Amino acid sequence: MSPSVPKTPPRQIRIGDEWHEFDAVARSMGTERAELVRDFIAWYSLRPGARLPARPDVEAWQAGGEPTT
Template sequence: MSPNAPKTPARQIRIGDTWYDFDAAAKAMGTERAAVIRELIDWYIREPGAKLPARPDRSVIEAARTQRAKEGQE
């Protein structure tokens, strides 16, 4: 095992373009997608003390979509 190997194996899911919106939202909250997903899973399976993660303002998502649209036109 290499020294940089993650402690858990990667999981693969299909999400679509909202994945990029999710990335922008997580970054706006000072975190990353994986951390938010873990929090959501813990809440969903009712782990003791688990809470829903905070969400960013909707304007963050709208800005991310606008930026992607501009990049797609270039």
């Protein structure tokens, strides 16, 4: 498998404009949206050892979707 090919197939879900803010918050936490979604699904599906992803402190990001510096 080529390094540019993802290991998991893409899935489609409908999400509103929160998706952009979610990206900014995820980046402020040093992660990606996909990783957080996978972690949540594992936790919600009761996978052994799965943990609910940590939520950021409100100070870690701004409501406008811009991460703080």
